[in-house]
């Protein structure tokens with residue numbers, strides 16, 4: 364297999380799931396490395412510098428958040444976490460610690476592959492020059508000129524609404540936690556003020572969504588945060 368294919372590291376203690384990932388990701392042409400514990404995972408990131416890490420949150424030795432914090436001390440490699448349904452709080456903590464996205468078990472293969480493609484695309488984009496105009500569907504945001512247009516018509520946003528939108532754009536297609544949004548838009552002291560977010564997200568949806576009650580791209584991730592979904596085009 365060509366060495367130019369992205370190298371993915373799977374950190375998962377369940378051998379069956381590891382085997383499943385090995386087959387499904389291998390079929391897509393990804394190169395794979397594996398680890399069954401957190402310590403081994405951290406060592407493998409250091410040794411192989413993978414393009415992306417798929418990390419199970421329920422590992423026998425280390426807490427998933429701890430694994431992420433240690434990797435983030437020196438590496439910016441994207442991390443997609445796998446969590447069980449009863450790990451809601453761990454999942455949010457892991458995202459706040461620097462994970463890029465998550466999947467809740469059981470997850471579908473298509474969903475996993477889509478998340479991996481998005482995370483890898485973000486890396487290649489970060490290495491190139493940043494795009495100054497963001498477009499998805501009818502929405503167009505000129506980040507340099509700070510102009511927001513919907514179907515060609517300029518939309519006025521308040522400074523907070525604009526900051527909220529551009530924070531989601533920076534992480535387009537990826538989940539952004541309540542805590543991350545609050546810190547970014549309102550500052551470090553606002554971390555627990557979830558109601559600010561609800562109010563401003565509703566305002567933003569009213570201005571940008573055709574049907575604010577059934578958002579098409581400003582999506583809620585229940586219990587976690589929000590995701591700006593890119594249209595498929």
Ligand code: CA
Nearest residue numbers: 376419421422
């Ligand atoms: Ca596990």
